[in-house]
Amino acid sequence: MKFPLLMVLFFTTLFSSGEACGKKKKEIITWRCSNDQGKTNYYKTDECCERIKGELDKDGQNCNEELKGMTGKPKREISKKRRERILEAMECCNPPGTEKKTTKAEIITKILQPRVLRPRMFLLNKAYFPVCFITATPGIEPRIFRSTLGRLAIGPRNLHFTPHDRKIDSTAPRMATRPISAEPSEGFTLLMASNQNPVRIAMRDKHYNERSEIQNAAMKAGLDLIPSFSDRDNLVVVDYGTAQGANSIEPVKKAISTLPDGAIASLVFEDTPFNDFGTLAKTVSDNFTNHGSKIQIVPSLVPLGFYQQVVPTGQADLGFSWSSFNYLENVPSVSLDATASPAEFAVARHKALAAAAHTDLIKLLKLRAKETRSGGYFIAAIGGQAPEGESTPSKPGSQVLQAGLMRMVGEGKLALHELMQMALFPSHERTPKEVEAALEDGAVAPLWEEESLEPKLIVQPAWYVYQDKIKVSESKKDEALREYAQVAISNVVSASGWFWVDVLKKSRGQDWDGGEAFLEEFVNITVEEFVTKFADFKLEIWYNYIKLKRTDKKA
Incomplete structure (x- = not known):
């Protein structure tokens, strides 16, 4: 149970412009964060789609098989280019008039023009939120994970977000233009609510003594x-x-x-x-x-x-x-306004849990x-x-952790709904x-x-070791920085890894045994982000x- 601070980790998802298939406006596409379970209504009707479908058939995959691959497998198993083609192919699967009704609670976002969807996230002052409807995954209980690179995370049961201008640049791939609300309005407010549930606290087995x-x-x-x-x-x-x-x-x-x-x-x-x-x-x-x-x-x-x-x-x-x-x-149950500035949001979050x-x-x-x-x-x-x-605030390293997780989402190694569930840990x-x-x-x-x-x-303490080494020899700066980053990120994994694996098992099945591999890859990716983008960061x-x-x- 040793852990200094937690940062809230939610993500804001935007969409960049660009037609997926031609320039004509198409029918509405419905996109979900979780498995579709047979209620698919992805479609569009021009010749362009037929060409895409043909390309997929040449690979020995028909449209329905590709759809099953997209919705039934973890995204980490599908390449980035492949996912883009699958998303386009999904739109061909149902001819106009055969689409099935989708309840509002299931809709994540609706877009008036077909897009190739890629994650895009940016920091909201130690808190991240997706601009979409989020429905909590059943069975994921709110819990705590601890890390030097995280602070408060409160679990959303229902989230409604209002799009707003970007505050800072993101390292994630650009997505399409911002989505419209399922409601007939230009914006919608964030409602973040959660049932009162006891939390459980635990450190990752065997590793915490070594990395705290x-x-x-x-x-x-x-x-x-x-x-x-x-x-x-x-x-x-x-x-x-x-x-x-x-x-x-x-x-x-x-x-x-x-x-x-x-x-x-x-x-x-x-x-x-x-x-x-x-x-x-x-x-x-x-x-x-x-x-x-x-x-x-x-x-x-x-x-x-x-x-x-x-x-x-x-x-x-x-x-x-x-x-x-x-x-x-x-x-706790809280309500926050995602239209607020990052500074205002941080204040509101603190007040909400106070x-x-x-x-x-x-x-x-x-x-x-x-x-x-x-x-x-x-x-x-x-x-x-x-x-x-x-004047000096706490700096537990949320931006470093963000960069690593954003990259994993962008590479299809972590689903957005899994990331949201990882954020269900209350601390103040x-x-x-x-x-x-x-x-x-x-x-x-x-x-x-x-x-x-x-x-x-x-x-x-690893910061002082890093500084001492570069004072002795500037030529060893790169090596010393990597050692510092390794200590910092290993600390977050030793304190938080058990929780992340728990979330992933609930998402991917209790027989999923890729936890250690996931954590090792997270460390490697985030250390790379640290040394390339945060060389002067003092934790x-x-x-x-x-x-x-x-x-x-x-x-």
């Missing part, structure tokens, strides 16, 4: 908050959202190092049932043995989420949470208060936003004022004495560090 550099740096920046327990002969330490354990060892060791000889330390490592407890158990075993120790150590692993009570009331002396408490308990985030943080602080004895401590590093008046990166507001809430303030609340900007994230002391008020 920025989370480790965030933990180290909070070590000075740990108090001494030299007057205690029994200590209970709880680490919330421990993941595979690599970033829990150092703070726990520092806490128990202050105990006198002969003391007993009970160590509780908590994470959701979806966590890789096998790797966690090995990490704990490797680091906490009683051989030669003057302190008796009793470790425990608890498979419970931190939105419920983890240890008995009043048992904890010290609690930690590193890069975990920015995740929301449920997927209420749920405020409620969730209050719940977390009350639960921790119930578990912590009077005089005990709770210390946390919560992924956040820059404090008021600070709080400002220091939002953290303070939760601490001052009437239900929380009597329970905790606030000893410290401080924002700190944490830089990806850095703001964290809110809190140190709270438990009062004697009953929780």
Whole structure:
């Protein structure tokens, strides 16, 4: 569960001009993001289409077979040129008057002229949206994935978008002119809604310990908050959202190092049932043995989420949470306006989730208060936003991640509806004022004495390694940059890969076993995008560090 920040990942799809087949205006073409399931009504009627159909027949494929290949196979199996020809061939499959009715809920976009459709996406200030109707794929549950190259993603059940002017250039292939709404209006507003569903959190098995550099740096920046327990002969330490354990060892060791000889330390490592407890158990075993120790150590692993009570009331002396408490308990329902500027949209998104985030943080602080004895401590590093008046924002690398995913969509290796489902993970990166507001809430303030609340900007450690290498030898810059990019992108995959594979399995079938290959290809593609387009990108994230002391008020 270690992960600093998440960026929302939705995409805005535009369409570039250009006739697919001649210059005459043709009948309306209906295009879907998901499998057609026999309700196809792609057609057009001039001689040009017959020539296309003939070309396909020469390849030993008739029009219906090509249509089946397009709608029944992952796009990654079909070349770019082939997809264009198939799309044109689809329009020949039904003569005029035989088209089947399509309900409005199934329509993704309607175009008045036939086009060759290619993905085109651009950044909306850390958020991306498709200009089309999107229907959520059944069975995909809203969940969280964590990555240094992502922030908040909230899941759309229904999306309606208003086309607007491009804000920045895109690296993706140009698509046709913007689509018209299925409604008789020139624009339509974005409605983004989602049912209240609990989220699940888990790190990618076996990989997170090896690739969690920025989370480790965030933990180290909070070590000075740990108090001494030299007057205690029994200590209970709880680490919330421990993941595979690599970033829990150092703070726990520092806490128990202050105990006198002969003391007993009970160590509780908590994470959701979806966590890789096998790797966690090995990490704990490797680091906490009683051989030669003057302190008796009793470790425990608890498979419970931190939105419920983890240890008995009043048992904890010290609690930690590193890069975990920015995740929301449920997927919230929100409504946002896609016609807003990128800056306005980011503000609207933050405001839309603020209420749920405020409620969730209050719940977390009350639960921790119930578990912590009077005089005990709770210390946390919560992924956040820059404090008021600070000119340097959090830069978790969303544009780099965007470039890689855009390229995969453009190459047919990732479907748009799969990409949208990957975005179903709720998180809220709080400002220091939002953290303070939760601490001052009437239900929380009597329970905790606030000893410290401080924002700190944490830089990806690999950035410093990169800078040191190019200072020594400018000739090694390319090699050093690639190493930096590899670390950064591997971090996102170790934190987020499990979620992406989960989404792809739901889309492609539970027997699909291409997850590891997909993640490896994503790393390779995104590293290439990084080194060619983002050579000067410095990955850095703001964290809110809190140190709270438990009062004697009953929780």
